[in-house]
Amino acid sequence: MATAAVLCIGTELTRGELLNTNATWLAEALTELGCVVLEMDVVPDHAAQLGAALARLGREYDVLVCTGGLGPTTDDITTECVARVLGVPLERNAEALAAIRARLERFGRTPSPSNDKQADFPRGAEILPNPKGTAPGFSVRLDRALTFVLPGVPREMVHMFRESVAPKLRGLVTGGRRQILLRTHGLPESEVNDRLAGIEADFGVTLGYRASFPVIEVKVHAEATDEATAAARARAAADAVRERLGARVVFAEGDVQFAEAVGKLLVERGLRLGCAESCTGGLVGQLLTERSGASRFFAGSIVAYENAAKTALLGVPSALIEAHGAVSREVARAMAEGARARFGVDVVLSITGIAGPEGGTAEKPVGLVHYAVATADGTTDKHFVFAGERDQIRLRAAYAALSLVMRVLYEGHANRAES
Known part of the structure; x- marks a missing residue:
C-alpha cells in the first residue's frame, strides 16, 4: 500500500483568490491508482514554508504530487525550493528550452528571458513534457517520496498526470x-x-x-x-x-451529464425533441447543447416569456391563459402541444412557472412550476414548488422537465396531472 500526499503551491490559493480544483482531482486520481491519500496541503509562494513542507512530506509519504509555482515570474519558486531541499544545483536543459521557445513562437509570442527559467531543473531530475503549456514538470526522489512536480494550470496538470505520472504509479502499487x-x-x-x-x-x-x-x-x-x-x-x-x-x-x-444522457436516449430511439420555455428562458436548450452532436436529437427551443408570445408563437389560446393563468397545468400542456405542431418533432417539453423573487401569490407561490411532455401518444404534465433563489429554481425546473422526458420515454404517458 503506497501512501500519498498532495501539495498545492500558490499564494492565490492561500488567499482564497482561486478555487483549488487540483487537489480534489489529484486525490481522486491517486486513489483510483491504488494510493492511499493521507494528506493534502496548500502553501503560499514563500520559500521557507514551501521548503519545510517539501522536506516533511518527502520524509513521511511514498508518493508526493506537487502543483504550481513553475511559471516564468519571480514568485514561481517551486523548482528552486525542490533543488534546495535536495541540496543540488539547478541545471538548464537545452531540449526543454528549445521546446518552450518553439511553443511561444508558434503562438506568435516572442520568447522572454523570464521564460528561460522554466527550462531549469534540479540536477538528476527526470523531465516531464508539457504539450499543453510552456512549463515542463519533473520528478525526483525527495527522501522517501517519489515526487512529481507539475504546473498549476488544471488542464496542463491533468494531461501530464495521465500521460507521465499515472504510468509510473501503476508499477509502484501492487494488486x-x-x-x-x-x-x-x-x-x-x-x-x-x-x-x-x-x-x-x-x-x-x-x-x-x-x-x-x-x-x-x-x-x-x-x-x-x-x-x-x-x-x-x-x-x-x-x-x-x-x-x-x-x-x-x-x-x-462514467462522466456523463444528465442532459447528455437524455440526448443519447433520444438518439438511440430515433427521436427528436423540441422545447417550449417560459420561466427557464432557454436554459433547457442550453443544457442540451453543451456537448457537440445535439443536432442529432434537438430541433430547438421557443422561448415564449410573455403571455402574448405564448399565443403568437405556440398557439396557446388567450382565453385559456385568462381562465387559468400563464402558470397552470392547462397552459403547460397547451404550450407542449402547440410546440410539437410547430416543430414537427416526436417529443416536446414545456415549462412555465414563477422563478421569483417577485410574482408569487398564496395560491401560486414563488417556485411553482408546471411542465409537460407531449408525444404522438399523449401529454403528461407535472407540477412542483421548487425552493431556492431564482437561478436555483430555474435550474431545478429545467432538470425536472428533462427527467419527465426520460420517464415518458421509458414508461410511456400517465395521461394525467401529477404533483
Whole structure:
C-alpha cells in the first residue's frame, strides 16, 4: 500500500483568490491508482514554508504530487525550493528550452528571458513534457517520496498526470483495483443507499455516494490480488446496482451529464425533441447543447416569456391563459402541444412557472412550476414548488422537465396531472 500526499503551491490559493480544483482531482486520481491519500496541503509562494513542507512530506509519504509555482515570474519558486531541499544545483536543459521557445513562437509570442527559467531543473531530475503549456514538470526522489512536480494550470496538470505520472504509479502499487462510476437521477440519496443495502457484503466491494445536483453518484470500488478479479467484482456489483435501481434511475456510467444522457436516449430511439420555455428562458436548450452532436436529437427551443408570445408563437389560446393563468397545468400542456405542431418533432417539453423573487401569490407561490411532455401518444404534465433563489429554481425546473422526458420515454404517458 503506497501512501500519498498532495501539495498545492500558490499564494492565490492561500488567499482564497482561486478555487483549488487540483487537489480534489489529484486525490481522486491517486486513489483510483491504488494510493492511499493521507494528506493534502496548500502553501503560499514563500520559500521557507514551501521548503519545510517539501522536506516533511518527502520524509513521511511514498508518493508526493506537487502543483504550481513553475511559471516564468519571480514568485514561481517551486523548482528552486525542490533543488534546495535536495541540496543540488539547478541545471538548464537545452531540449526543454528549445521546446518552450518553439511553443511561444508558434503562438506568435516572442520568447522572454523570464521564460528561460522554466527550462531549469534540479540536477538528476527526470523531465516531464508539457504539450499543453510552456512549463515542463519533473520528478525526483525527495527522501522517501517519489515526487512529481507539475504546473498549476488544471488542464496542463491533468494531461501530464495521465500521460507521465499515472504510468509510473501503476508499477509502484501492487494488486488490482477497479472503480466504476454510476450516475443516478430521480431518487434521494437516502433511498439510493437503502435500496443498495447488502451489495458491499455480497460482492466484496465498497460503495461511495456523492450528491451533485441534480445527480446522485454511486462509486463502486473493488480491490483484489489482481486486476482481473477486481474488475470482475466491480462489474458484477455495478450490474447489481443497475438492477436494483432500474434503468431510468441509473442513467449513465462514467462522466456523463444528465442532459447528455437524455440526448443519447433520444438518439438511440430515433427521436427528436423540441422545447417550449417560459420561466427557464432557454436554459433547457442550453443544457442540451453543451456537448457537440445535439443536432442529432434537438430541433430547438421557443422561448415564449410573455403571455402574448405564448399565443403568437405556440398557439396557446388567450382565453385559456385568462381562465387559468400563464402558470397552470392547462397552459403547460397547451404550450407542449402547440410546440410539437410547430416543430414537427416526436417529443416536446414545456415549462412555465414563477422563478421569483417577485410574482408569487398564496395560491401560486414563488417556485411553482408546471411542465409537460407531449408525444404522438399523449401529454403528461407535472407540477412542483421548487425552493431556492431564482437561478436555483430555474435550474431545478429545467432538470425536472428533462427527467419527465426520460420517464415518458421509458414508461410511456400517465395521461394525467401529477404533483
